[in-house]
Amino acid sequence: MTFEPEQLGQSSRELASKLRELRKQAGLSGVRLAARCHMSQSKVSRIENGKVRPSLLDVEQILRALDAPPSMIEEVSTLARLANTEWRNLRELRRKGLGTRQSELKALEASSAHIRYFLLSMVTGLLATPEYVRASLAHSPADTRKAVTGKLERQAVLYDTSKRFTFVLTEQATRWPVVSPLALAEQLDRLSALTYLPNVRLGIIPMGTPTPRPPMNTFTVYDGSLATIETSAGLLVLRDSRDVQGYLEEFSGYEACALFGEDARSKLAQWSASYRP
Secondary structure (H helix, E strand, O other): OOOOHHHOOOOHHHHHHHHHHHHHHOOOOHHHHHHHHOOOHHHHHHHHOOOOOOOHHHHHHHHHHOOOOHHHHHHHHHHHHHHOEEEEEHHHHHHHOHHHHHHHHHHHHHOOOEEEEEEOOOOOHHHOOHHHHHHHOOOOOOOOHHHHHHHHHHHHHHHOOOOEEEEEEEHHHHHOOOOOHHHHHHHHHHHHHHOOOOOEEEEEEOOOOOOOOOOOOEEEEEOOOEEEEEOOOEEEEEOOHHHHHHHHHHHHHHHHHOEOHHHHHHHHHHHHHHOOO
16 A cells, blocks of 8 residues: 555544544444444544544454445545554755754653664764764754754653663664764763663664664654654654554564673773774
8 A cells, every 4th residue: 555645644634534424324323333342432532523543453443343345444444544654754844943843752752651762874862962963963954053952952851760761773873973083982982871871771783783674764663652764855653553563573673683781881882992092
């Protein structure tokens, strides 16, 4: 199943309306439909009013309960997939402002208990030194001052021990020359220091380490409810549980190959020393 990028994330209202219409055509009340789906009546009501975005599993349960014909199942399932997938291109992100993007990320981090980051090519802002943060945004044509401030302010969440963070970085991500050699050594030292935080698990995958699959993109998984995938053209947001589970499984594969604890610190120290005169 393929979609045009502009379709993604735009069909929530249409999905809600279609599900409500199908229920009425079937002659069922919201209460009876809820009982057939083993859902609460309030959840059915929120789905039909567009206040809750149903997962594909929710939609499948509703369609089965309504005994919908195959053609309608295909149509509504397509709407559900579109509603649970969002594409944000770089033009949109820049138009909204890089500072706004930092506010969105801060809200996501605040509402999540366990966040997993797979970092393929660069160090993420939560782990970065101020010099690295500034250099990572230097290519942007937009004003980056608010974004720099936002990235640095977000780092406070790492010290919230009610949350868990797991970072897996490739050697390329840790050693890509975003900054000068000495500044890169300082960045590697910061990564090493963060491995001592009790709620932070930070691992690295040295070059040449076999992995279950070749990594293609940087991605982040927020609990088991949302995954974001970064590309050079923009950001893909996935909310369907099966899509998110796929990225959790991919992350676990990389995590199993990574060095953690003293092994990671030893490798980071070795790389850091290589950048110092």
